[in-house]
Amino acid sequence: MSNEKDHISARDLSILNLIFDQKNCEEKINECIETVVDTIDIKDCDEENSEEIKESKRLEIEGVILTESAKFDEALIKFNQSIDLAPQRPSPYNNRAQLFRFLDEDEKAIIDLNKSIELSSDEYMLTKCRAYTQRGIIKRKQNNIEEARDDFNESAKLGSKFAHQQLVDLNPYAQLCNQMVSKILNDYNEVK
Template identity: 45%
Template sequence: MATANDRAVLQTIFNPSTPFGDIPGLDEEEEEDAQEEGDGFAPELLEQARDLELQGVSAAESGDVSAALERFGEAIRLLPQRASAYNNRAQALRLRGDVAGALRDLDTAIALSRGRGRAACQSFVQRGLIHRLQAREEEARQDFERAARLGSSFARRQLVLLNPYSALCNQMLCQMLGQLRNPGSE
C-alpha cells in the first residue's frame, strides 16, 4: 500500500501541472463525515430554497442581477443557515461591483459550511479570485489551497499560476522522465 507521500510523488509525475502533494480524493474520508447539505433542514423548505437559488442563477445568467439578488435574498431568509445561497449571492454582488458585500457573504458561506463541501469549495475559489484581483496573493493562495483540497481543479491551476517555480520544476521533472523513458530521443 502506498503512503500519502508516495501518492503525492506519483501525482506530480503523471500530472505535472498540479502542485506537489495535491492528491485528488485525499479528503474523501473527510467529505463522507461531513454533514450532507440537506441535513437538518425541513425538506419542503430546502426544496423552496433550492428553487429560489435556481431562479436567481437563471436571472443572473440572463443579466438581471437585481432579480438574482432578490431570489438569493429570499432563499437566505427562508434558510439562513444554508451556505449555498450566500455563495450564490456573493457572485451576484460581485457582478454588481459590491466586492465588500461579496466577501462578507463568502465568509458567511465558509463559516456555515464549516469549510467543507461544495459550497465551501466554491466560496474558497471565489474569495481567492477576489484576493487575487486585489493583489493579496498570500490570501489567494490559502483559499485556492483549501479549494484544491476540496477537489477544485480550477484552484489547483490557480496555485500553479501563483507559483511559477512549481510549474518550472514540474516541467523539468517531466522532461527528465521523458529522457529516461526514451534515452535516444532529444
Template identity: 40%
Template sequence: MGTLNDRAVLQAIFNPDTPFGDVVGLDLEEEAEKGQVDENGVFPREQLEQSKALELQGVTAAEAGDLSTALERFGQAINLLPERASAYNNRAQARRLQGDVTGALEDLELALALSGGRGRAARQGFVQRGLLARLQGRDDDARKDFERAARLGSPFARRQLVLLNPYAALCNRMLADVMGQLHRPRDGC
C-alpha cells in the first residue's frame, strides 16, 4: 500500500479528468494540524471542546455515510460557536457530498469570511471551494483558490495547481496511455 501522496498521483494518472477531491484520506495532512490551531485563546474552552466533539461526531457520521446526522452535528457545532469557521467547512463538505453545491458554497464563504482568509480554516475553505469550481468547470476560479490555499501551506492545493497546468495534464494522459498499453499488449507484438 502506497502513501496518500502515491494514491493521489495514481488517481491523477489513471483518471486525469476526474475531480481530485475524492481520494480517501487526502485531507489527513491538514487534519493532523487540528490541535495546533490558535482557537484556544479565542473561544471559551468548554464551548470549544464541545464544538470540536460535535464536529468529530459529524465527521464520523459522514464517513459512515450518514449525512443527515453529520449535518445535524455540524449545525449544532455552528449554533454553539457561530463565529468558528471549522464547522462551516465541515458542513460544506457534507453538503457537497449530499449534492447541495449552493449550500456548500454558502458555508465556504462564511468560513472564509470568519477566518479572515488566514490559517487552517481558510486553507481548507479555499481547497474545498477550488474543488467545487473544478467540478463546475471553472478552472480559472479553481486555480485562484488553490493558489491561495498553497500560499497558506496546503500540499494538496500545490498538487492541484500542477494538475491544472495543461502541460501536466497532457503528460498525465500520455503516461496513462503508456501504462494502459503496458497492461494490454497489442496482438502480434
C-alpha cells in the first residue's frame, strides 16, 4: 500500500505544513501579509484638481515608489510633504502607515490609519477599505483579536476578499477545526 503523502503535491504539502506548523506560522503569515494584493471593486472619488491636490498626489506616488525601493527615509519625507500640502486627503496617511509598518512602528501606523479612516467619508471607500485592512493586520499581530475582527469586518463589507479570508481564519470554530485536524495529522504522523 502506498504512502498517503505520495499522493499530495509538494505545493499542497507545503501549505499543510504552513497551516499546522505553529512555531513558524506567525512568521509565515507576516511574510504573506507583506505581499498581499487584494482585488477590491470600489474606488475613491475624483478629487478636485487644485495645484495643492495635484502636488500632494505626485508626492504621495513618489513616496510609494520610494517605499517599494526600501528608501524609507526619503519616502517618509515625501509622505509628510504630501500630507502638509493637503491634510484633508486620507490616502497619504494610509500609505505612510504602510511605511511605518515596514519600519515596525505599529503605533505610528495606527495613528495614521485612524486619521485615514476619519477622513475617509463615503467618497474615499477604497482608502477606507485599505486602512481598515491594515489596522486589522496590526491588531491581529498585537493579538487584539476582537478589534482585528471588527476592522476586517468593516473592510470585508467594503469588498476586501483578503479581509473576508481573515474573518474566516479568526472564526473560533475554524480555529477549533484546525486544531482538531492538526492533532489528527500529528497522531497520524506519529503512528508511521
